[in-house]
Amino acid sequence: MPPSLQKPFHAITRRRANCLGALVLGIATGSLGGQTPPQPEAPPRMEETSPGVYQLGKMRLDKKARTLSFPAAVNMDEGAVEYLLVSPHGCAHESLLTTEVRPSDIHFAMLLLGAKGAPTANKPDKQPQAAPQLDFESLKNAPKPEGDGIQISVRWQQEGSPKTTPVEDWLFHLETEKAMPRGPWIYSGSYLSGQTFAAEAEGNLAAVVLNPAALINNPRTGNTDDRVWLVHKDAVPKKGTPVELTLTLSAPRR
Secondary structure, eight states, X not given: OOHHHHHHHHHHHHHHHHHHHHHHHHHHHSOBTTBOOOOOOOOOOEEEEETTEEXXXXXXXXXXXXXXXXXXXXXXXXXXXXXXXXXXXXXGGGEEEXXXXXXXXXXXXXXXXXXXXXXXXXXXXXXXXXOOOOOHHHHHTOOOOOSEEEEEEEEEEETTEEEXXXXXXGEEETTTTEEOOOOOEEEOOOOEETTEEHHHXXXXXXXXXXXXXXXXEOOSTTTTOTTSEEEOTTTSOOTTOEEXXXXXXXXXXX
C-alpha cells in the first residue's frame, strides 16, 4: 500500500472500532452515536395509486415490477466506505448514501413484495439474542450472507436531465482499481435482538462490508475487508444530491 494511503486507513480502522463499539452499546441502550433512533410506530398507510402500485409514506411499491423506491441523498462524494445506505443515526461517516425512511418500514414493504430474508429469519432459536461482536477476526471468518437477491439502482437529476445507474457504479475497489462489479445484493432482512429490530436500532440499512444487522449485504469478494471500498468519485454526484433508490426483488425460484 502506498505510504500516502496508510494513514487514512489507520484512521479508518479507528473509526470502525469506534462505530462498532457505539453500535453494540446502542443495541443495549437504544441510543447510537449520540442520537436516539426513532421510536417504534405503526407502518405507513398504504394507498393504491394505480393498479398494483402503492404509496407507503415516502415509499412507492410496484407489485408487478417487484420494486420498492424511496428517497435518499448522496452522503459522501469521496473517501472510504463500509456502508451503502444508513439512517441519519447510523454510521453516516462511512456511508455513501443516507435516507430518512425507517429500516422497519423498508422491511415491511419488502415483505409485502414477497422477500423472505435469510432462511433463519423466522426461526427464533437461530436468531442472535444480543448484538454480535463485529471485529476484524469475525469479519474474516464471516459466513456468506443468505437471503433474497435484489438489484439496486439509483436515479438523480444531472444538469436538468434524469440519470439512472446501478449503484455499484458509485463504488470503487482499491485493489482492482475498478468499479464494484454489477450484480445482485442480498436482502438478508436483519434480525431481532430481544424485542429490538437490529437494523432499526443501528440505522445501518445496506452494508458493503458484512454486517448481520443490516437489511442488505454485499455478496462480492472483498465484503469482509474494510480497507478496499471507496466512493467512485469520478462517477458519483456531489454530496447532498437528492436521489431515488430502487430495490428490485429477484423473481422467486421455481
